[in-house]
Amino acid sequence: MTDFLQLVLAGAADGSIYGLLALALVLIYRSTHIINFGQGEMAMFTTYLAWSMLNAGWPYWGAFFGAIAIGFVLGLVVHRILIHPIEGAPELTIVIVTLGIYLFFNSIALWIYSGVPKIFPIPAGVPKQSWDVGGVFVVPLHVTIFAVLLALMLVLFAFFRFTKLGLAMRASAAQPHSALLVGISVPMMMGLGWGIAAMAGAVAGLLSAPIVVLEPNFMATILIFAFASATLGGFDSPVGAVVGGLIVGEVSALGGRYIEFIGTDLQLLLAFALIVAVLLVRPAGLFGRPQVVRV
Amino acid sequence: MTNILEAKGLCAAYGPRQVIWGIDFAVPEGGIVAMLGANGAGKTTTLRAIMGELRAWGSLTFRGQSLLGRSTADIVKLGVAMVPEGRGTFVDFTVEENLLLGAYTRRDKDGIRQDIQRMYEYFPVLGQRRNQRAGSMSGGEQQMLAIARALMARPRLLLLDEPSLGLAPLIVQEIFQILETINREDGVSMLLVEQDAVRALRLASYAYLLETGRVALQGSAAELQASEDVRRAYLGY
Numbered sequence: 001m002t003d004f005l006q007l008v009l010a011g012a013a014d015g016s017i018y019g020l021l022a023l024a025l026v027l028i029y030r031s032t033h034i035i036n037f038g039q040g041e042m043a044m045f046t047t048y049l050a051w052s053m054l055n056a057g058w059p060y061w062g063a064f065f066g067a068i069a070i071g072f073v074l075g076l077v078v079h080r081i082l083i084h085p086i087e088g089a090p091e092l093t094i095v096i097v098t099l100g101i102y103l104f105f106n107s108i109a110l111w112i113y114s115g116v117p118k119i120f121p122i123p124a125g126v127p128k129q130s131w132d133v134g135g136v137f138v139v140p141l142h143v144t145i146f147a148v149l150l151a152l153m154l155v156l157f158a159f160f161r162f163t164k165l166g167l168a169m170r171a172s173a174a175q176p177h178s179a180l181l182v183g184i185s186v187p188m189m190m191g192l193g194w195g196i197a198a199m200a201g202a203v204a205g206l207l208s209a210p211i212v213v214l215e216p217n218f219m220a221t222i223l224i225f226a227f228a229s230a231t232l233g234g235f236d237s238p239v240g241a242v243v244g245g246l247i248v249g250e251v252s253a254l255g256g257r258y259i260e261f262i263g264t265d266l267q268l269l270l271a272f273a274l275i276v277a278v279l280l281v282r283p284a285g286l287f288g289r290p291q292v293v294r295v
Numbered sequence: 296m297t298n299i300l301e302a303k304g305l306c307a308a309y310g311p312r313q314v315i316w317g318i319d320f321a322v323p324e325g326g327i328v329a330m331l332g333a334n335g336a337g338k339t340t341t342l343r344a345i346m347g348e349l350r351a352w353g354s355l356t357f358r359g360q361s362l363l364g365r366s367t368a369d370i371v372k373l374g375v376a377m378v379p380e381g382r383g384t385f386v387d388f389t390v391e392e393n394l395l396l397g398a399y400t401r402r403d404k405d406g407i408r409q410d411i412q413r414m415y416e417y418f419p420v421l422g423q424r425r426n427q428r429a430g431s432m433s434g435g436e437q438q439m440l441a442i443a444r445a446l447m448a449r450p451r452l453l454l455l456d457e458p459s460l461g462l463a464p465l466i467v468q469e470i471f472q473i474l475e476t477i478n479r480e481d482g483v484s485m486l487l488v489e490q491d492a493v494r495a496l497r498l499a500s501y502a503y504l505l506e507t508g509r510v511a512l513q514g515s516a517a518e519l520q521a522s523e524d525v526r527r528a529y530l531g532y
């Protein structure tokens with residue numbers, strides 16, 4: 001039983017990280033209807049910048065929030081320079097451009113920081129020692145990540161649901177032309193979407209780097225799991241991204257342990273199987289809304 | 296009477312393709328003007344040029360201020376709103392959210408609340424469905440929502456692109472009656488683009504007939520209704 005609980009906790013920890021990056025994917029999808037393959041690498045790059053700030057003697061939280069702020073600007077700039085000019089282009093073009101974003105940040109990180117893995121510290125103030133709760137070891141960092149994930153989800157949910165800016169961003173994504181006609185500056189809203197998404201991605205990178213180790217490809221696998229999470233939960237739903245992330249985390253953790261032939265090697269395959277299964281049964285995802293319109 | 300909107304030698308183009316070739320027209324303060332013409336005559340293009348969505352040149356003034364070169368958001372703030380062809384309601388949003396979006400350029404929270412109530416009085420069906428998704432409503436209800444949404448910006452000039460398109464005659468009649476009320480009670484000027492020329496000429500006091508991007512004919516609604524040519528070519532009786 002303790003073995004099982006231990007696995008559930010590990011799954012929740014992994015799932016929280018997938019959920020964080022999935023939130024970023026959902027944000028971009030909601031604001032521009034684009035699936036950004038470069039999301040993980042942008043997160044990786046901001047994490048490296050935080051590492052540089054730490055090396056330069058910044059306190060942990062200074063570097064943490066500094067990296068998030070830079071992430072926001074990075075999102076705005078990437079949208080302005082790369083995405084805005086190809087608005088309305090065929091989907092394939094946009095996919096290729098986001099793959100370009102992936103390659104760009106991956107290469108730049110490799111060029112600046114080399115491929116040698118770096119140690120990234122856990123957040124200042126979070127205990128390193130695990131808590132022993134009735135024989136089950138609870139890692140404080142995991143609890144922190146989980147809490148951050150829930151907080152971010154609630155903030156984003158409230159932002160989109162209850163604020164005028166959130167409403168305007170949703171409207172710009174859903175029907176840009178109509179949004180323009182009510183006086184919304186649509187390109188600005190889309191840029192904001194990219195900025196906020198990059199912030200969420202930065203949080204994912206900063207919190208997962210201590211678990212995984214910081215190297216230029218460390219977000220690649222996480223991105224795939226995040227795609228699985230967002231697909232599972234529904235690409236237009238922040239709540240779905242989080243629930244999807246947790247389910248994917250649990251399925252990989254428990255599947256890897258209890259389904260003999262899978263082990264740790266085939267966990268990634270489980271994520272793919274999950275994507276395919278969901279797309280077959282419920283293409284809009286668990287929390288996504290299928291598009292139905294009367295004309 | 297002063298004109299709220301005045302175009303002189305207005306030209307407009309989609310990218311390199313010029314569609315409007317120097318047209319003159321005006322909408323008097325508090326008046327309703329119709330713009331008629333066949334498909335492809337440039338009616339929708341003219342409206343989009345007014346909203347700053349296209350490259351346009353010549354002269355175009357709203358209450359004495361030039362609209363050319365301004366962003367759509369600016370033009371909405373100045374007091375021009377458009378009900379686009381195909382309505383352009385936010386289908387995945389509730390009726391109330393649509394109205395709030397219509398008031399996006401405004402900052403007066405109390406005024407917005409009052410105006411939403413006023414829209415529910417003009418269009419009671421919207422009040423009954425305030426929390427319903429716009430996309431789940433009938434075409435007529437969505438058209439009413441589109442008009443209400445445009446009015447939420449408190450425009451002085453309302454541009455309407457084919458409000459009767461695809462709707463049952465009874466619904467069209469209801470919508471045109473409400474437009475007349477809004478024009479009379481709130482003094483909102485209107486520029487109406489319509490295929491249904493008979494109905495448009497009944498609502499408008501003056502009309503322009505566009506042909507391949509130029510004004511082919513203009514006159515008071517009564518004159519155009521009486522004109523043999525117009526009747527045969529455009530009114531179809």
